[in-house]
Amino acid sequence: MKLFWPERVFFEQAALKYPLGEKLYKFFKDEGTEITLAPIQRVNSCIPGNSPVEKYSSGKRTLVVTVKKSLKFDICKPSADFEFSLVTGCPGNCEYCYLYTTQSSKPYIRTYVNIEEIFDSIKKHIDVNKDITTFEVASSGDPLSVEHITGSLAKTIDFFGNLDNARLRVVTKYNYVDPLLNINHNGHTRFRFSINSRYVIDNFEHTTSNFDERIEAAAKIASAGYPLGFIIAPIMIYENWKGQYRELLETLSKKLDTGKSTEPLSFELIQYRFTPTARNFIQERFPHTKLDMDETTRILKWGKFGKFKYIYPKETAAEIKEYLTSLITGTFPDARIDYFT
Ligand code: SF4
Numbered sequence: 001m002k003l004f005w006p007e008r009v010f011f012e013q014a015a016l017k018y019p020l021g022e023k024l025y026k027f028f029k030d031e032g033t034e035i036t037l038a039p040i041q042r043v044n045s046c047i048p049g050n051s052p053v054e055k056y057s058s059g060k061r062t063l064v065v066t067v068k069k070s071l072k073f074d075i076c077k078p079s080a081d082f083e084f085s086l087v088t089g090c091p092g093n094c095e096y097c098y099l100y101t102t103q104s105s106k107p108y109i110r111t112y113v114n115i116e117e118i119f120d121s122i123k124k125h126i127d128v129n130k131d132i133t134t135f136e137v138a139s140s141g142d143p144l145s146v147e148h149i150t151g152s153l154a155k156t157i158d159f160f161g162n163l164d165n166a167r168l169r170v171v172t173k174y175n176y177v178d179p180l181l182n183i184n185h186n187g188h189t190r191f192r193f194s195i196n197s198r199y200v201i202d203n204f205e206h207t208t209s210n211f212d213e214r215i216e217a218a219a220k221i222a223s224a225g226y227p228l229g230f231i232i233a234p235i236m237i238y239e240n241w242k243g244q245y246r247e248l249l250e251t252l253s254k255k256l257d258t259g260k261s262t263e264p265l266s267f268e269l270i271q272y273r274f275t276p277t278a279r280n281f282i283q284e285r286f287p288h289t290k291l292d293m294d295e296t297t298r299i300l301k302w303g304k305f306g307k308f309k310y311i312y313p314k315e316t317a318a319e320i321k322e323y324l325t326s327l328i329t330g331t332f333p334d335a336r337i338d339y340f341t
Pocket residue numbers: 089090091092093094096097098099141142173208
Protein backbone atom coordinates (compact mmCIF):
# COMPACT_ATOMS: atom_id res chain seq x y z
CA MET A 1 0.00 0.00 0.00
CA LYS A 2 0.97 3.60 -0.42
CA LEU A 3 2.44 4.92 2.82
CA PHE A 4 0.52 7.69 4.54
CA TRP A 5 1.64 11.21 3.81
CA PRO A 6 -0.10 14.10 5.61
CA GLU A 7 -1.51 16.98 3.61
CA ARG A 8 -0.82 19.36 6.48
CA VAL A 9 1.21 19.15 9.69
CA PHE A 10 0.73 21.16 12.87
CA PHE A 11 3.55 21.54 15.38
CA GLU A 12 3.08 22.59 18.96
CA GLN A 13 5.86 24.96 20.02
CA ALA A 14 6.81 22.65 22.91
CA ALA A 15 7.41 19.75 20.48
CA LEU A 16 10.29 21.62 18.86
CA LYS A 17 12.31 21.37 22.07
CA TYR A 18 12.66 17.59 21.59
CA PRO A 19 15.10 16.02 19.08
CA LEU A 20 12.30 14.11 17.30
CA GLY A 21 10.15 17.25 17.06
CA GLU A 22 13.05 19.20 15.60
CA LYS A 23 13.84 16.40 13.16
CA LEU A 24 10.24 16.12 11.95
CA TYR A 25 9.96 19.88 11.52
CA LYS A 26 13.05 19.97 9.29
CA PHE A 27 11.88 16.88 7.42
CA PHE A 28 8.44 18.25 6.53
CA LYS A 29 9.87 21.69 5.75
CA ASP A 30 12.37 20.14 3.31
CA GLU A 31 9.55 18.11 1.74
CA GLY A 32 7.49 21.26 1.22
CA THR A 33 4.53 19.96 3.29
CA GLU A 34 2.16 22.64 4.65
CA ILE A 35 3.30 23.37 8.22
CA THR A 36 1.55 25.44 10.91
CA LEU A 37 2.86 26.24 14.38
CA ALA A 38 -0.16 26.23 16.67
CA PRO A 39 -1.30 25.10 20.09
CA ILE A 40 -3.37 21.93 19.94
CA GLN A 41 -6.52 23.82 21.00
CA ARG A 42 -6.45 25.68 17.67
CA VAL A 43 -5.89 22.68 15.41
CA ASN A 44 -9.53 21.69 14.98
CA SER A 45 -10.62 25.11 13.76
CA CYS A 46 -7.71 25.25 11.27
CA ILE A 47 -8.60 21.97 9.52
CA PRO A 48 -10.82 22.63 6.49
CA GLY A 49 -14.19 20.96 5.81
CA ASN A 50 -17.89 21.82 5.89
CA SER A 51 -19.84 18.59 5.54
CA PRO A 52 -19.28 15.63 7.91
CA VAL A 53 -17.54 13.74 5.09
CA GLU A 54 -15.19 16.65 4.31
CA LYS A 55 -14.35 17.24 7.98
CA TYR A 56 -13.66 13.54 8.52
CA SER A 57 -11.53 13.24 5.42
CA SER A 58 -9.48 16.43 6.12
CA GLY A 59 -8.88 15.29 9.69
CA LYS A 60 -7.57 11.95 8.50
CA ARG A 61 -5.01 13.77 6.32
CA THR A 62 -3.72 15.96 9.17
CA LEU A 63 -0.81 15.17 11.47
CA VAL A 64 -0.17 17.00 14.74
CA VAL A 65 3.29 16.77 16.27
CA THR A 66 2.95 17.28 19.98
CA VAL A 67 4.09 16.32 23.49
CA LYS A 68 2.39 13.68 25.63
CA LYS A 69 1.54 15.64 28.72
CA SER A 70 -0.14 13.07 30.93
CA LEU A 71 2.39 10.37 31.68
CA LYS A 72 0.22 8.50 34.13
CA PHE A 73 -0.90 5.40 32.24
CA ASP A 74 -4.39 3.92 32.32
CA ILE A 75 -5.04 0.31 33.21
CA CYS A 76 -5.72 -1.77 30.12
CA LYS A 77 -7.48 -4.97 31.22
CA PRO A 78 -7.76 -7.65 29.90
CA SER A 79 -5.19 -7.03 27.16
CA ALA A 80 -2.35 -5.70 29.38
CA ASP A 81 -1.58 -4.10 32.73
CA PHE A 82 -1.18 -0.58 31.31
CA GLU A 83 -1.60 1.28 28.05
CA PHE A 84 0.46 4.14 26.68
CA SER A 85 0.55 5.94 23.34
CA LEU A 86 3.14 6.93 20.79
CA VAL A 87 0.33 7.92 18.43
CA THR A 88 -3.33 8.83 18.87
CA GLY A 89 -5.58 8.19 15.88
CA CYS A 90 -4.68 6.66 12.56
CA PRO A 91 -4.82 7.61 8.89
CA GLY A 92 -6.85 4.49 8.07
CA ASN A 93 -10.54 4.64 7.18
CA CYS A 94 -12.08 1.53 8.67
CA GLU A 95 -15.81 2.08 8.55
CA TYR A 96 -16.22 0.67 12.07
CA CYS A 97 -13.13 2.24 13.67
CA TYR A 98 -13.09 1.62 17.43
CA LEU A 99 -11.89 5.20 18.01
CA TYR A 100 -14.96 7.04 16.67
CA THR A 101 -16.46 7.89 20.00
CA THR A 102 -13.21 9.32 21.38
CA GLN A 103 -12.48 11.59 18.40
CA SER A 104 -13.80 14.90 17.16
CA SER A 105 -15.56 15.36 13.81
CA LYS A 106 -12.04 15.97 12.37
CA PRO A 107 -10.13 12.91 13.59
CA TYR A 108 -6.55 14.13 13.12
CA ILE A 109 -3.52 12.03 14.05
CA ARG A 110 -1.28 13.01 16.94
CA THR A 111 2.28 11.81 17.34
CA TYR A 112 4.23 12.37 20.53
CA VAL A 113 7.87 13.40 20.45
CA ASN A 114 8.83 13.14 24.15
CA ILE A 115 9.75 9.50 23.76
CA GLU A 116 12.40 9.50 26.51
CA GLU A 117 9.88 10.84 29.03
CA ILE A 118 7.42 8.15 27.96
CA PHE A 119 10.18 5.54 28.50
CA ASP A 120 10.89 6.95 31.99
CA SER A 121 7.22 6.65 32.79
CA ILE A 122 7.13 3.02 31.57
CA LYS A 123 9.94 2.21 34.01
CA LYS A 124 7.98 3.85 36.83
CA HIS A 125 4.87 1.79 36.02
CA ILE A 126 6.67 -1.57 36.19
CA ASP A 127 5.33 -3.45 39.19
CA VAL A 128 8.33 -4.76 41.07
CA ASN A 129 6.13 -7.29 42.88
CA LYS A 130 5.25 -9.04 39.63
CA ASP A 131 7.49 -11.08 37.34
CA ILE A 132 6.22 -9.28 34.25
CA THR A 133 4.26 -6.05 33.69
CA THR A 134 2.60 -5.76 30.27
CA PHE A 135 2.02 -2.60 28.25
CA GLU A 136 -0.33 -2.10 25.28
CA VAL A 137 0.71 0.55 22.77
CA ALA A 138 -2.21 0.42 20.33
CA SER A 139 -5.28 1.28 22.43
CA SER A 140 -5.68 4.77 21.02
CA GLY A 141 -4.11 4.48 17.59
CA ASP A 142 -2.13 2.30 15.21
CA PRO A 143 1.57 2.93 15.88
CA LEU A 144 2.71 1.29 12.62
CA SER A 145 0.59 3.62 10.48
CA VAL A 146 3.05 6.51 10.93
CA GLU A 147 6.21 4.54 11.73
CA HIS A 148 7.75 5.47 8.36
CA ILE A 149 7.60 9.11 9.53
CA THR A 150 8.51 8.84 13.22
CA GLY A 151 10.50 5.62 13.78
CA SER A 152 9.14 5.66 17.35
CA LEU A 153 7.88 2.09 17.50
CA ALA A 154 11.31 0.73 16.55
CA LYS A 155 12.87 2.68 19.45
CA THR A 156 10.17 1.41 21.80
CA ILE A 157 10.68 -2.23 20.80
CA ASP A 158 14.41 -1.81 21.35
CA PHE A 159 13.74 -0.21 24.75
CA PHE A 160 11.51 -3.14 25.84
CA GLY A 161 14.12 -5.58 24.52
CA ASN A 162 16.36 -4.41 27.35
CA LEU A 163 13.74 -4.65 30.10
CA ASP A 164 13.65 -8.03 31.86
CA ASN A 165 10.36 -7.51 33.65
CA ALA A 166 8.19 -5.73 31.07
CA ARG A 167 6.55 -6.77 27.81
CA LEU A 168 5.11 -4.73 24.97
CA ARG A 169 1.97 -5.57 22.98
CA VAL A 170 1.30 -4.08 19.56
CA VAL A 171 -1.78 -4.31 17.33
CA THR A 172 -1.74 -3.18 13.73
CA LYS A 173 -3.50 -3.26 10.37
CA TYR A 174 -0.36 -2.03 8.58
CA ASN A 175 2.53 -3.81 6.95
CA TYR A 176 5.47 -1.41 7.35
CA VAL A 177 7.56 -3.90 9.33
CA ASP A 178 10.89 -4.02 7.48
CA PRO A 179 12.71 -1.59 9.83
CA LEU A 180 11.60 -3.70 12.81
CA LEU A 181 13.03 -7.01 11.67
CA ASN A 182 16.60 -6.62 12.91
CA ILE A 183 15.88 -5.04 16.28
CA ASN A 184 17.13 -6.85 19.36
CA HIS A 185 13.58 -7.40 20.64
CA ASN A 186 14.47 -10.42 22.82
CA GLY A 187 10.95 -11.78 22.38
CA HIS A 188 9.64 -8.98 24.62
CA THR A 189 7.19 -7.57 22.04
CA ARG A 190 4.12 -9.48 20.89
CA PHE A 191 2.76 -8.37 17.54
CA ARG A 192 -0.92 -8.95 16.86
CA PHE A 193 -2.16 -8.33 13.35
CA SER A 194 -5.76 -7.34 13.05
CA ILE A 195 -6.85 -9.51 10.16
CA ASN A 196 -10.03 -10.53 8.40
CA SER A 197 -11.48 -12.17 5.31
CA ARG A 198 -10.77 -10.56 1.93
CA TYR A 199 -14.36 -9.37 1.63
CA VAL A 200 -14.28 -7.53 4.97
CA ILE A 201 -10.86 -5.93 4.44
CA ASP A 202 -11.61 -4.89 0.85
CA ASN A 203 -15.02 -3.42 1.59
CA PHE A 204 -14.66 -1.84 5.01
CA GLU A 205 -11.00 -1.21 5.93
CA HIS A 206 -10.02 1.51 3.46
CA THR A 207 -6.44 2.85 3.29
CA THR A 208 -5.05 0.12 5.51
CA SER A 209 -2.79 -2.70 4.29
CA ASN A 210 -4.70 -5.32 2.33
CA PHE A 211 -5.18 -9.05 3.07
CA ASP A 212 -1.98 -10.24 1.36
CA GLU A 213 0.17 -7.37 2.66
CA ARG A 214 -0.82 -8.01 6.27
CA ILE A 215 -0.15 -11.73 6.00
CA GLU A 216 3.19 -11.12 4.33
CA ALA A 217 4.09 -8.66 7.13
CA ALA A 218 3.02 -11.19 9.77
CA ALA A 219 5.22 -13.81 8.10
CA LYS A 220 8.20 -11.44 8.28
CA ILE A 221 7.50 -10.70 11.96
CA ALA A 222 7.30 -14.45 12.67
CA SER A 223 10.59 -15.03 10.82
CA ALA A 224 12.20 -12.32 12.94
CA GLY A 225 11.27 -14.37 16.04
CA TYR A 226 8.68 -12.04 17.53
CA PRO A 227 5.83 -13.64 19.49
CA LEU A 228 2.86 -13.35 17.13
CA GLY A 229 -0.91 -13.25 17.30
CA PHE A 230 -3.98 -12.39 15.26
CA ILE A 231 -7.10 -10.51 16.16
CA ILE A 232 -9.79 -11.71 13.78
CA ALA A 233 -12.26 -8.86 14.02
CA PRO A 234 -14.91 -8.02 13.28
CA ILE A 235 -16.11 -11.46 12.21
CA MET A 236 -19.10 -11.04 9.90
CA ILE A 237 -21.76 -13.25 8.41
CA TYR A 238 -22.24 -12.76 4.68
CA GLU A 239 -22.53 -14.97 1.63
CA ASN A 240 -19.60 -17.43 1.61
CA TRP A 241 -18.24 -16.19 4.96
CA LYS A 242 -17.20 -19.71 5.85
CA GLY A 243 -15.23 -20.18 2.62
CA GLN A 244 -13.48 -16.85 3.07
CA TYR A 245 -12.49 -17.42 6.72
CA ARG A 246 -11.23 -20.86 5.67
CA GLU A 247 -9.12 -19.16 2.99
CA LEU A 248 -7.74 -16.82 5.68
CA LEU A 249 -6.58 -19.69 7.91
CA GLU A 250 -5.24 -21.69 4.97
CA THR A 251 -3.23 -18.71 3.74
CA LEU A 252 -1.81 -18.10 7.22
CA SER A 253 -0.81 -21.72 7.46
CA LYS A 254 0.96 -21.63 4.06
CA LYS A 255 2.81 -18.38 4.72
CA LEU A 256 3.77 -18.50 8.39
CA ASP A 257 6.80 -20.10 9.93
CA THR A 258 6.07 -19.78 13.64
CA GLY A 259 8.99 -21.92 14.78
CA LYS A 260 11.29 -19.01 15.64
CA SER A 261 9.38 -17.88 18.71
CA THR A 262 9.10 -20.03 21.82
CA GLU A 263 5.68 -18.53 22.55
CA PRO A 264 2.48 -19.94 21.03
CA LEU A 265 0.61 -18.20 18.26
CA SER A 266 -2.42 -16.44 19.75
CA PHE A 267 -5.87 -15.68 18.37
CA GLU A 268 -8.50 -13.25 19.60
CA LEU A 269 -11.96 -13.53 18.01
CA ILE A 270 -14.48 -10.71 17.99
CA GLN A 271 -17.86 -10.89 16.26
CA TYR A 272 -19.22 -7.78 14.53
CA ARG A 273 -21.14 -5.49 16.84
CA PHE A 274 -22.34 -1.93 16.61
CA THR A 275 -23.93 0.70 18.80
CA PRO A 276 -26.56 3.20 17.65
CA THR A 277 -23.93 5.97 18.00
CA ALA A 278 -21.40 4.12 15.86
CA ARG A 279 -24.07 3.42 13.25
CA ASN A 280 -24.82 7.16 13.01
CA PHE A 281 -21.13 7.95 12.50
CA ILE A 282 -20.82 5.25 9.85
CA GLN A 283 -23.89 6.36 7.90
CA GLU A 284 -22.75 9.99 8.03
CA ARG A 285 -19.17 9.31 6.94
CA PHE A 286 -19.78 6.37 4.59
CA PRO A 287 -23.24 7.03 3.12
CA HIS A 288 -22.86 4.12 0.67
CA THR A 289 -21.66 1.60 3.23
CA LYS A 290 -22.38 -2.07 2.60
CA LEU A 291 -22.22 -2.86 6.32
CA ASP A 292 -25.14 -4.91 7.53
CA MET A 293 -26.46 -2.92 10.52
CA ASP A 294 -30.00 -4.27 10.53
CA GLU A 295 -30.83 -4.36 14.23
CA THR A 296 -33.88 -6.58 13.63
CA THR A 297 -31.46 -9.45 12.96
CA ARG A 298 -29.47 -8.86 16.19
CA ILE A 299 -29.86 -9.06 19.93
CA LEU A 300 -28.87 -6.49 22.53
CA LYS A 301 -25.84 -6.88 24.71
CA TRP A 302 -25.89 -4.58 27.73
CA GLY A 303 -22.70 -3.06 29.05
CA LYS A 304 -21.76 -0.66 31.82
CA PHE A 305 -23.72 2.54 32.48
CA GLY A 306 -26.84 1.32 30.64
CA LYS A 307 -25.08 1.25 27.28
CA PHE A 308 -25.84 -1.49 24.79
CA LYS A 309 -24.63 -2.84 21.48
CA TYR A 310 -26.17 -5.00 18.80
CA ILE A 311 -24.61 -8.43 18.38
CA TYR A 312 -25.55 -11.59 16.48
CA PRO A 313 -28.18 -13.86 18.07
CA LYS A 314 -26.83 -16.55 20.40
CA GLU A 315 -27.12 -19.42 17.89
CA THR A 316 -25.30 -17.41 15.18
CA ALA A 317 -22.57 -16.34 17.62
CA ALA A 318 -22.15 -19.96 18.71
CA GLU A 319 -21.84 -21.02 15.06
CA ILE A 320 -19.17 -18.36 14.41
CA LYS A 321 -17.25 -19.38 17.52
CA GLU A 322 -17.40 -23.08 16.73
CA TYR A 323 -16.47 -22.63 13.08
CA LEU A 324 -13.51 -20.29 13.67
CA THR A 325 -12.27 -22.42 16.58
CA SER A 326 -12.33 -25.55 14.41
CA LEU A 327 -10.45 -23.75 11.62
CA ILE A 328 -7.79 -22.52 14.03
CA THR A 329 -7.27 -25.76 15.93
CA GLY A 330 -7.27 -27.69 12.65
CA THR A 331 -4.62 -25.41 11.16
CA PHE A 332 -2.50 -24.46 14.16
CA PRO A 333 -2.93 -27.20 16.82
CA ASP A 334 -0.51 -25.47 19.21
CA ALA A 335 -2.13 -22.05 18.98
CA ARG A 336 -3.93 -20.42 21.87
CA ILE A 337 -7.40 -18.88 21.47
CA ASP A 338 -7.53 -16.12 24.06
CA TYR A 339 -11.24 -15.34 23.79
CA PHE A 340 -14.31 -15.08 21.58
CA THR A 341 -16.64 -12.20 22.22
S1 SF4 B 1 -6.61 0.83 11.49
FE1 SF4 B 1 -7.53 0.76 13.54
S2 SF4 B 1 -7.29 2.85 14.32
FE2 SF4 B 1 -6.99 2.93 12.10
S3 SF4 B 1 -9.00 3.43 11.24
FE3 SF4 B 1 -8.81 1.21 11.25
S4 SF4 B 1 -9.73 0.55 13.20
FE4 SF4 B 1 -9.32 2.76 13.35
